[in-house]
Amino acid sequence: VKIETAPDAPPFVLGTAARLKRSAANPALARRMRKMKGVLAMKSSVDKQSVTIRFGRGDILLSSGVASDAGLVITLDPGDPNAKPKVDGAARHPLFGLAAAKVLEPPTGTWQEEAQAFWAFAADWPRMPRALLVVCTDEGTELQLGENGSPEFEIHGTAAQLVSIFSGNSIVTEDWLAGKIRGVGTMEHASVLTGRSIAWVMGEGR
Amino acid sequence: LSDRLDPHITMVRTEGSVPDGPLVGKYLSRDKFERSLPLGPALADFAFAYDLAGTPQLGWWADWRQPFLGDVHQRPDLDTLVEIRPQVASCIVDFVSPDGEPLPVCPRSVLKGAIERLSANGFEARVACEVEGMVFTESYDEARAKGYRDLSPLGTDRALAYLTHDAYRQRPLLEEVARRLDAMGVAWEAWSAEAAPGQFEINLPATDPVTAADTVARVRTVCREVAVDNGLSVTFMAKPRDAYGSGMHIHHSLLKDGAPAFYDESSPDKRSDVMRRWIGGLIATMPAAHAFLTPTINSYRRMVGFAAAPLVISWGEDNKSTALRTISRSAKLARIEHRVGAGDLNPYLGIAAILAGGIVGLEQGIEPPDELRALAWGMPERFPHLPTTITQTADALERDKAFADAMGPVMVEHWIHTRRWEWMMYHTTGGDPDADAVTDWELNRYFELM
Numbered sequence: 045v046k047i048e049t050a051p052d053a054p055p056f057v058l059g060t061a062a063r064l065k066r067s068a069a070n071p072a073l074a075r076r077m078r079k080m081k082g083v084l085a086m087k088s089s090v091d092k093q094s095v096t097i098r099f100g101r102g103d104i105l106l107s108s109g110v111a112s113d114a115g116l117v118i119t120l121d122p123g124d125p126n127a128k129p130k131v132d133g134a135a136r137h138p139l140f141g142l143a144a145a146k147v148l149e150p151p152t153g154t155w156q157e158e159a160q161a162f163w164a165f166a167a168d169w170p171r172m173p174r175a176l177l178v179v180c181t182d183e184g185t186e187l188q189l190g191e192n193g194s195p196e197f198e199i200h201g202t203a204a205q206l207v208s209i210f211s212g213n214s215i216v217t218e219d220w221l222a223g224k225i226r227g228v229g230t231m232e233h234a235s236v237l238t239g240r241s242i243a244w245v246m247g248e249g250r
Numbered sequence: 251l252s253d254r255l256d257p258h259i260t261m262v263r264t265e266g267s268v269p270d271g272p273l274v275g276k277y278l279s280r281d282k283f284e285r286s287l288p289l290g291p292a293l294a295d296f297a298f299a300y301d302l303a304g305t306p307q308l309g310w311w312a313d314w315r316q317p318f319l320g321d322v323h324q325r326p327d328l329d330t331l332v333e334i335r336p337q338v339a340s341c342i343v344d345f346v347s348p349d350g351e352p353l354p355v356c357p358r359s360v361l362k363g364a365i366e367r368l369s370a371n372g373f374e375a376r377v378a379c380e381v382e383g384m385v386f387t388e389s390y391d392e393a394r395a396k397g398y399r400d401l402s403p404l405g406t407d408r409a410l411a412y413l414t415h416d417a418y419r420q421r422p423l424l425e426e427v428a429r430r431l432d433a434m435g436v437a438w439e440a441w442s443a444e445a446a447p448g449q450f451e452i453n454l455p456a457t458d459p460v461t462a463a464d465t466v467a468r469v470r471t472v473c474r475e476v477a478v479d480n481g482l483s484v485t486f487m488a489k490p491r492d493a494y495g496s497g498m499h500i501h502h503s504l505l506k507d508g509a510p511a512f513y514d515e516s517s518p519d520k521r522s523d524v525m526r527r528w529i530g531g532l533i534a535t536m537p538a539a540h541a542f543l544t545p546t547i548n549s550y551r552r553m554v555g556f557a558a559a560p561l562v563i564s565w566g567e568d569n570k571s572t573a574l575r576t577i578s579r580s581a582k583l584a585r586i587e588h589r590v591g592a593g594d595l596n597p598y599l600g601i602a603a604i605l606a607g608g609i610v611g612l613e614q615g616i617e618p619p620d621e622l623r624a625l626a627w628g629m630p631e632r633f634p635h636l637p638t639t640i641t642q643t644a645d646a647l648e649r650d651k652a653f654a655d656a657m658g659p660v661m662v663e664h665w666i667h668t669r670r671w672e673w674m675m676y677h678t679t680g681g682d683p684d685a686d687a688v689t690d691w692e693l694n695r696y697f698e699l700m
Contacts, residue, residue: 052639052641054673054677055674055677055678056677056678091678091679091680091681092680092681092682092683092685093677093678093683094683108683108684109683109684171311230317230318231315231316231317231318231319232311232315232317234308235308235309235310236309236310238308238309239308239309239310242309
């Protein structure tokens with residue numbers, strides 16, 4: 045599956061492309077993507093962000109805006125995964141709509157698998173903490189990534205929240221500031237982790 | 251200090267530029283100001299780490315920052331002490347670390363670094379800036395209540411420059427600005443109404459680069475303060491409404507041993523080798539320097555053909571459509587007018603970027619492309635165009651290592667990150683990626699701070 049974005053693509057386009065790349069890494073979803081043909085647009089209900097996705101049997105091109113030939117238009121709140129999206133055109137394109145819903149929601153692994161994948165992507169970046177302790181508060185388990193010894197940064201959260209930040213569905217600091225996770229460490233490490241988290245959400249390393 | 255400060259002064263306002271352009275500082279009692287010397291008062295280093303909406307900028311780090319949000323100091327430049335109102339003085343500062351080291355992202359220190367490097371090459375620079383802004387009859391509070399839309403320009407509603415009738419109507423702002431500058435001892439040369447409704451231009455005299463930048467900062471401050479005092483509003487946004495945008499043309503020349511270095515009587519075109527290489531450097535580094543000259547999302551809206559802003563990387567003798575307008579007809583006048591700068595640029599960084607580009611040309615002996623003897627708007631793509639988005643420009647800045655070396659690598663790295671941050675904030679906090687005119691996001695973010 046080839047997934048490309050138009051030049052100078054904005055964050056919503058890059059983030060959507062990243063989700064599709066994550067789905068394309070799954071063999072069953074990749075097979076589905078190779079069969080999909082049609083134009084889908086998504087637009088934000090809270091601001092002006094939008095993306096048009098052109099599925100061409102394995103060749104996928106994303107660009108900013110809502111194209112006039114989009115058969116399916118989904119209106120959603122990008123900051124609230126629990127908000128119900130509004131879908132226009134599903135009645136005319138039910139199978140395409142179903143397939144799109146699947147590939148736009150890439151499957152996730154356990155929080156440990158997602159944390160390890162993020163660490164493999166981010167660990168070598170300059171100024172990253174050398175050791176990251178991840179504590180799952182509802183399971184009572186933890187995982188240290190990187191070097192042994194005292195961790196330079198700790199992230200505490202529920203399994204679902206840890207999956208969200210490490211899979212690239214949300215950004216570490218946004219969730220920290222919103223009280224969804226807890227952290228222990230320096231401003232330097234928090235900032236650099238945020239940079240890698242943003243890059244991960246936008247598809248770097250995918 | 252008693253030699254520099256009249257006895258009746260009771261408080262001193264410190265003010266220093268952060269990279270985005272606004273001045274930050276404190277009002278200090280005279281006693282506290284004196285006791286704070288030489289390091290100056292402290293403020294949180296966060297002043298350099300949040301954006302114009304007050305959002306902490308996260309995603310990168312640099313050695314000048316402290317791990318748990320520490321202090322930086324505002325080291326006063328006592329040569330800049332001036333009385334701004336009865337009993338109140340102002341002092342421009344350089345930002346330094348707690349141990350007195352210049353902060354590598356302090357715009358004024360970055361400019362000083364470029365001047366030092368130019369001096370090591372045997373030259374000193376003279377710089378004169380044109381400050382353009384727009385004034386409206388609504389107060390800032392009234393403008394904010396209207397979302398900065400549908401404001402009434404002070405003056406005529408015609409796109410005609412230099413109208414003295416228009417200037418007369420702008421007197422409540424500009425005559426008072428001139429009076430206050432005179433009282434402060436800040437030199438200015440001329441002011442006039444400009445091409446957009448409510449637009450004005452203030453011409454400042456040629457001087458050393460730091461004084462030139464200090465003066466721009468002070469002129470903008472005085473404009474805003476006169477506006478506040480008179481129930482008006484002023485903005486130096488590059489494009490606050492659908493009309494001619496505001497730029498900042500930066501005239502500059504070099505001296506060697508006190509003599510003009512851009513002029514050569516024996517050369518057929520009267521341009522010296524120094525000027526030629528300086529132009530070569532400015533042209534070669536222009537995509538990177540563009541990041542500092544065109545700093546905001548809104549700056550790019552000014553880049554419209556046939557509307558004064560240059561679009562093509564080019565130079566030409568007395569050509570006001572090219573990016574660089576050279577004037578070579580006499581030793582006294584020989585200079586370059588750099589016309590790329592947007593009205594919202596940080597004067598310290600804008601001037602530093604120009605010096606850095608020229609320095610690259612001098613040090614590498616870069617020959618300029620042919621002079622463009624044509625109108626530089628509406629040209630086909632084979633002519634090299636300036637980047638048209640903030641991300642394209644950040645990419646160009648990231649690629650140009652020679653420019654970064656002359657400008658200051660830490661500042662350049664900071665700027666690349668913050669320009670990409672500005673792009674991300676525009677898209678994720680309410681900006682319209684498909685808008686072809688100024689958005690509410692831009693007006694809310696920039697109108698009162700630029």
